[in-house]
Structure formats: C-alpha cells, structure tokens
Amino acid sequence: MNPGLEIQMVAVIVAAxxxxxxxxxxxxxxxxxxxxxxxxxxxxxxxGYMVTRDLASPWLVAAATAAGVATAALxxxxxxxxxxxxxxxxxxxxxxxxSVAVILISRSVGNVHLDTDAVLMGEMAFAxxxxxxxxxxxxxxxxxxxxxxxxxINAAVMALLYKELKITSFDPALAAALGLSPTLVQGVLMTxxxxxAVGAFDAVGSILVVAFMIVPAxxxxxxxxxxxxxxxxxxxxxxxxxxxxYHVAVALDANIAGAIAMTLGAVFAVALVLSPRHGVVSVAxxxxxxxxxxxxxxxxxxxxxxxxxxxxxxECAEQTLDQHLGWxxxxxxxxxxxxxxxxxxxxxxxxLVLTDAGRARAGEVLEGxxx
Numbered sequence: 137m138n139p140g141l142e143i144q145m146v147a148v149i150v151a152a153x154x155x156x157x158x159x160x161x162x163x164x165x166x167x168x169x170x171x172x173x174x175x176x177x178x179x180x181x182x183x184g185y186m187v188t189r190d191l192a193s194p195w196l197v198a199a200a201t202a203a204g205v206a207t208a209a210l211x212x213x214x215x216x217x218x219x220x221x222x223x224x225x226x227x228x229x230x231x232x233x234x235s236v237a238v239i240l241i242s243r244s245v246g247n248v249h250l251d252t253d254a255v256l257m258g259e260m261a262f263a264x265x266x267x268x269x270x271x272x273x274x275x276x277x278x279x280x281x282x283x284x285x286x287x288x289i290n291a292a293v294m295a296l297l298y299k300e301l302k303i304t305s306f307d308p309a310l311a312a313a314l315g316l317s318p319t320l321v322q323g324v325l326m327t328x329x330x331x332x333a334v335g336a337f338d339a340v341g342s343i344l345v346v347a348f349m350i351v352p353a354x355x356x357x358x359x360x361x362x363x364x365x366x367x368x369x370x371x372x373x374x375x376x377x378x379x380x381x382y383h384v385a386v387a388l389d390a391n392i393a394g395a396i397a398m399t400l401g402a403v404f405a406v407a408l409v410l411s412p413r414h415g416v417v418s419v420a421x422x423x424x425x426x427x428x429x430x431x432x433x434x435x436x437x438x439x440x441x442x443x444x445x446x447x448x449x450x451e452c453a454e455q456t457l458d459q460h461l462g463w464x465x466x467x468x469x470x471x472x473x474x475x476x477x478x479x480x481x482x483x484x485x486x487x488l489v490l491t492d493a494g495r496a497r498a499g500e501v502l503e504g505x506x507x
Contacts, residue, residue, distance in 0.1 A: 142264040144382050146279045147396060150336045151348050151374035153287040156294055157328045158349030159370045162357060163305040164322070168223055169211060170349040172230030173204040173326070174333040174342035179237035180204070181334075186240070197334055204330025205323070207233060212322075260392040263339050279339040286335045290328055294367075297324065302363055344393040348374055351400040358404075358411040377403055431471040434461060436480055436498035439490050452487045 161170050180203030184196035207229055214225035268275040275281065294301065300321050304311040308318040329349070336345045356369035381396030388395065409416045438461060442451035451460055457468045472488065475481040480494030490498065 139264040140382070140386070142277050142280070143260050143392065144379055146260060146263045146277060146283065146339055147378035147382055147392070148375050149280060149283040149287055150340050150344075151352075151378040152371055153283050153290055153332050154336060154345055154348035155352045155370045155374035156287075156290040156367070157325060157332060159353040159356065159363075159367055160301050160305050160325055161329065161349060162353035163363075164325075166222075167350045167354070168226045169208060169326075170329060170333070171342075171346045172207050172211065172226045173330055174337060174345045176207040176230050176233040176237075177201070177204045177330060177334050177337065177342075179233045179240075182237045182240045197331075200334040201327065201330045203233065204333060205327055208322075208326035208330075212319075260340055282335050283339070286332055290332065293324065293328060297321065301325065340396075341393050344397055347397040347400050348378075351397075351404050352377070355404045355407045358407045358414045361413070373400075373403055428470070428474060431463070431467060432474050432478070432480070433497070433501045435471045435475055435488075436490060436494050437501060439481065439488055440495060440498040440502075443490060449487065452489070454483070454486060454488050457488075 158170065161167055177200040180200035181196050183203075184193065184199030187199075188195050190196075210229045211222070211225045214220055214228060215222050220228065263277050263279045266278045268278045268281055300311070300316055303314070304316060304318040304321045311318050311321075332349075333342065333345050336348075340348075352370040352374040353366070355373050356366040359369050360366045377399045378396055381399035382392055384390070384399055385392040385395035407415065410418075412418055435457075438457075439452055442448055450456060454468070454472060457463070457472075458465050461468070463471070472481070475488075475494065476483075478493075479491055480497055481488045481490055483489075
C-alpha cells in the first residue's frame with residue numbers, strides 16, 4: 137500500500153479512537169485530565185521497562201495504563217480534599233509524575249531508545265515502517281492494528297455504557313440517586329483514555345492525542361445540542377482534520393502531527409466564529425437584535441405611560457426622547473425608525489403617538505413583566 141495512504145489510515149483511526157472518549161471528557165469538564173494522562177503514561181512505560189528490560193513487552197502497556205489511571209485517581213483524591221480545585225490538582229499531579237519519568241530516563245535508561253521529544257511530538261511518517269508480519273504475510277502497520285483494536289474497544293464500551301456515561305456526565309447527583317456509581321463510570325472512562333493514550337502516543341505523540349481528544353469534542357459542542365449529534369460531529373471533525381492535516385503537512389513539508397493539530401485548531405476557530413447558535417457572529421447578532429427589541433419595547437412603554445395628561449407634549453416629543461429615556465440621539469432615531477416601520481407609532485407634528493398595534497404591544501410587554 138502507498139505509505140501516504142497508510143499514514144492517513146493511522147491518523148484517521150487514532151482520531152476516531154481518541155474522539156470517542158474525548159466527548160465525555162469535555163462534557164465532564166475534565167479536558168485538562170487528558171493532557172495529564174497522555175504525559176504521565178510515560179512514567180508507566182519507564183517503570184515497566186526497568187522491570188522487563190524489553191520495550192516490546194505487553195507489560196509496558198499495562199504499566200502505562202496503570203499510570204494513567206493512577207493520575208486520574210490521585211487528581212480525584214486531591215480534588216475531594218476541597219483544598220485545591222480540579223485544575224490545580226491536575227497541575228500538581230501530572231508534572232510530578234512526568235518529571236519523575238524524565239529523570240528516570242536520563243539517569244537509568246539513557247541508553248535505551250526512549251526519547252521524551254518523540255513521546256511529545258511523535259512522528260507519523262515512521263508509522264508505515266513498523267510492520268506487523270503474520271506467518272510471513274505483511275499485515276500492514278502495527279499502529280493500524282493496535283489503534284484499530286482500541287477503537288473497537290472504545291466503541292463497544294461507549295455503546296454498552298452509553299446511558300450511564302450520559303447521565304453521569306450531565307447530572308452525577310441524579311445518577312447517584314438512581315443507584316449508579318459516578319466514580320465507577322468515571323474510572324471506566326479514565327481507563328479507556330489511558331489505554332487510548334498509550335496506544336496512540338507512540339505513533340502520533342501525546343500532544344496530538346490531546347488535540348484529538350479535546351478539539352473535536354469542543355468543536356462539536358458549538359455545533360450540536362444533542363449528545364448523539366455531538367458524538368457524530370466529533371468523529372467527523374476528527375477524521376476530516378486528520379486527512380486534511382496530512383495533506384497540509386505534505387504541501388508545507390512540515391511535521392504531520394503538527395499540521396493535523398493546526399488543522400484541528402483552524403476548524404475550531406471557524407466553528408467558534410460561525411456556529412449558528414453559539415458562534416461569535418451569531419451571538420453578536422442575537423444580542424444586537426435583543427438590544428433593538430428592548431429599545432423598541434421601552435419606547436412603546438414610555439409613550440403609553442405619557443400619552444395622556446399635561447406631560448404628553450413634553451414626554452412624547454421626538455426631539456426630547458433622548459433626555460427622558462437616557463439614550464443617545466442615534467439610539468432614538470433607530471428606535472423611532474423601527475417603530476414607524478412596524479406600525480407601532482405615528483407622527484403627529486413633533487409628537488410620537490402610539491397606534492393601536494403599538495398600544496397592544498406595550499400592554500403585552502407590561503403584562504409579561506407583572507406575571
């Protein structure tokens with residue numbers, strides 16, 4: 137197979153495997169924990185190697201997974217003391233574990249091919265060279281089989297525990313009241329995150345693992361309201377960014393993992409600005425419309441209160457509305473123009489007079505305020 141296609145295959149499988157647990161991490165506001173786990177698994181690998189003296193030993197995977205779960209457990213224990221917040225607990229745990237791993241590499245296993253820079257950045261271009269051979273048959277890159285298996289495990293667990301993950305993510309108190317154990321469900325999720333990080337960091341590096349877990353999920357939250365739609369968006373964004381990032385890396389002759397992470401960031405930035413419901417533009421437009429509607433309502437209420445009586449000639453004059461309402465002349469012009477266009481007021485000389493529609497609108501607003 138073409139090496140470029142194999143690299144893209146690795147990237148796509150890693151993206152999907154990371155995006156599945158990532159959506160629940162983001163929903164639980166535990167995004168930082170993925171960064172902590174993806175770094176602290178290095179300590180498990182180092183300790184596992186010091187015991188087995190074999191980089192290919194499956195015990196390294198088990199040790200790395202245990203280190204990831206230990207990171208989550210220690211963070212949770214610190215948080216439960218209520219002496220530090222969740223982000224501070226993460227900041228205390230994972231730098232300590234990661235720094236111990238770096239010291240052990242430099243002092244005890246410095247002659248072994250275990251490079252912290254490779255762990256952080258990864259090099260996906262080397263993925264096609266690490267082949268899986270079965271009875272002399274070339275079965276393709278090892279990363280495809282490893283991450284493909286992890287992807288299937290993640291998908292299976294998410295399908296089996298979908299309701300439990302959903303309720304514990306949105307309302308842990310209700311989950312506990314229904315007899316579920318939020319701590320146990322979180323432990324399962326953290327185990328999946330640890331296994332995924334261990335399997336992926338050798339091919340793509342821990343930084344891209346974090347990007348795949350967090351950025352697609354964070355983007356999906358801007359584009360969808362329902363959990364199933366969020367999962368679909370997260371998977372789609374992760375896979376599309378993996379393919380697009382590879383082609384960007386080829387075009388720029390750049391690091392593949394870095395190009396994919398940059399692509400993920402660009403997709404998030406576009407969604408942040410243009411999301412139909414939560415984007416910067418839509419929120420700004422919605423607030424602008426709300427301000428205009430509020431001004432229109434205030435104008436009709438003001439005219440309704442002062443349309444009768446001796447003060448009508450002073451309070452309802454268009455030229456003095458800015459003084460009575462505390463608006464700028466431009467705001468008055470905008471509100472009056474909108475009210476005239478909607479048929480809520482009419483001009484009678486220098487005065488503004490409510491129409492029947494305007495009087496009804498003002499009455500509805502006042503009635504809503506008194507309910």
